[in-house]
Amino acid sequence: MTIDMELFSYYWQLVQSHGWPVYDHLPPQGQPVQYPFVMIGEIDTTSGGDKSALSGKVNLTIDVWGKREDRPTVSQIANGIFLASIGALRTQHFTFVGQKDAQQVQLMTDTSVANTVFFRGMVSIELTIQ
8 A cells, every 4th residue: 555545544544433524525515514524635745765765754634624613623623633643653554753843733714615604624744754
């Protein structure tokens, strides 16, 4: 399995284990959606190392979307993902390390849909491939 798919699966399972709905894209407009939900977004891998060892960095973005009244839950989910990204993460084929100063949580109001106010938590994660 590839590095990005192992991390995608890791975070998908993490989110689902807490009972939160999770997507790999924003649900289509008009589709019924349970809020809050988590969207696992972009994953960028920069590899390095030599012929006998793989190293590098992986950056990924995970968004938590909720309605305005979901602000406390969005914050709780986003910060839970943030905390789960610190320290060693072991998948079936790789080990990653997340440093606490390399992770970021942004909480913001989103009004991109007319007459609707959403609350969004954006978790930016940087992991080192060991």
